[in-house]
Amino acid sequence: MRNHAQEEDDTEINMTPMLDIVFIMLIFFIVTAVFVKESGVEVKKPGAESSRLQKQVSILIAVTADNKIFINREDTDIDAVRTAVEKLHTENPKGSVSIQGDEESDAVLVMKVYDAVRNAGVEVISIGTERK
Numbered sequence: 001m002r003n004h005a006q007e008e009d010d011t012e013i014n015m016t017p018m019l020d021i022v023f024i025m026l027i028f029f030i031v032t033a034v035f036v037k038e039s040g041v042e043v044k045k046p047g048a049e050s051s052r053l054q055k056q057v058s059i060l061i062a063v064t065a066d067n068k069i070f071i072n073r074e075d076t077d078i079d080a081v082r083t084a085v086e087k088l089h090t091e092n093p094k095g096s097v098s099i100q101g102d103e104e105s106d107a108v109l110v111m112k113v114y115d116a117v118r119n120a121g122v123e124v125i126s127i128g129t130e131r132k
Helices: 002-010 014-034 078-091 107-119
Strands: 057-064 070-071 074-076 098-099 125-127
Touching: 057 078, 057 107, 070 078, 074 078, 078 107, 098 107, 107 125
Parallel strands: 057 098, 098 125
Antiparallel strands: 057 070, 070 074
16 A cells, blocks of 8 residues: 555656746747837828838837827927937947838928938938838
8 A cells, every 4th residue: 555655646747847947938038029119109101112121120200190200109399309319329229210201291391300310320210101
């Protein structure tokens, strides 16, 4: 009887190493995940046939239909775009900027935003469009 009871105790499965591996994998996937950034405002982007997916965008600038400028969800004046982009660009020098101009927004304002971003020292600038 004693031998049979000892065999039952020895056949228990230890789940601790498996749980450790699962938690390590979970942490790995959370750390390496790419999070989608949103501009924070609704922008109807113009269509383009030659659009390409831009990865690693660190600064999002949106120009709404009523010609308001939002940088990373914060309302900004055209005169403050350059300094805001310079500040954000120093935090991530390898990042790029995406300008999302609404179809109804003023094209001159979108180009002023583009010039301000270029003057802030950013090399990679993209204009957000919808694929046709």
